[in-house]
Amino acid sequence: MNNKLADINKTLLMGPGPSSVSPSVYKALSTYTVGHLDKRFLDVMDETKEMLREMLKTKNNLTLPVSGTGTAAMESCFVNLIEKSDKILIIENGYFGSRMVNICQRLNADIDVLNFKWGEPLVIDDLKKKLNKNKYTIVAVVHAETSTGVRNPVEEIREHLDDDTLFLVDAVTSFGTIDLQVDRWGIDAVYSCSQKGLSCPPGASPVSFSARAEQKILKRGTLVPNFYLDMKQIIKYLDGSQRAYHHTAPINSMYAIYQGLYDLKSEGLSKTIDRHLEVHNILVEGLEQIGIKMLVDKPYRLPSLNAVIIPRGADDLKIREKLLLEHDIEIGAGLGPFAGKIWRIGLMGYSAKASNVERLLGALNKLL
DSSP states (O other), X not given: OOOGGGGOOOOEEOSSSOOOOOHHHHHHHTSOOOOTXXXXXXXXXXXXXXXXXXXXXXXXXXXXEEESOHHHHHHHHHHHHOOTTOEEEEEESXXXXXXXXXXXXXXXXXXXXXXXXXXXXXXXXXXXXXXHXXXXXXXXXXXXXXXXXXEOOGGGTGGGSOTTOEEEEEOTTTTTTSOOOTTTTTOSEEXXXXXXXXXXXXXXXXXXXXXXXHHHHHTOSSOOSOSTTXXXXXXXXXXXXXXXXXXXXXXXXXXXXXXXXXXXXXXXXXXXXXXXXXXXXXXXXXXXXXXXXXXXXXXXXXXXXXEEEOOTTOOHHHHHHHHHHHHOEEXXXXXXXXXXXXEEEEOOGGGOOHHHHHHHHHHHHHHO
């Protein structure tokens, strides 16, 4: 019997995620597995939480990686914070805003949705009008919309919310790639992932809750409707001198996110953000030279997720297949209304290098 793992060759991951895993993270993944209540592992987790606070620019006590992908982190924020009497506003201008809506529907939450055109940012004045008409317990938005390459102006939202409204932000593609300031921007709940800016495999995902969001969780009148993601229980596992068993954490995935954060801190967060922007500019210039245009207006483009318009006459699927099979490069397809109309080129973490951009541009030039 052939081992299918032998068929997987090294691929340059330049899609919407995962990004290419760094050598240091691969090495961390091979660290000896220990028990999930082993003091050595808990020490790693404690330091991971400290690095998360520093990189998210927050002092939130309840800051940790959940056991699962970014979707688990997303769901953990909603299931822990929403109760029956709460009214939720979801700002939606892409696929992952729609996923927020889907999760809230499954929780039978009372939700309003403020829609904006895919490929364009939210309009603050429209949000203000919505907020003037209704009072919300939670307002949620995607910072970096992975489906379209749009950066929403998250930093402008808090000042328009009531003091007692919780502000929830998806930072899956923004963490470690663009500016994100949890405390300064008044964010009460934020989540991300390991497989983008941190250059890790999927499997462990950061979340952070403000003190008042934490109090809302601790004072819930009903059980969190998801045992696995119940922060009341996870707090007992990851905080305090006496740790209580809740679930078996993915030990080696936690080693990976520890190393990813260690590498981010070592490079320096501001330098990392500058690197993403520099490489993005190289990509945009190179694409223009071969006749490929960007989807999003410059002020709201993400350097980490580049939505580009497929040139007229180019076969979306064939180009992506040839990139993968002939050049060992992966880029992403469009979603929803952009299916077949855009490619999504990721420049995240270890993949965000000028040499990778030059390799991709060379391959595209040949194929087109």
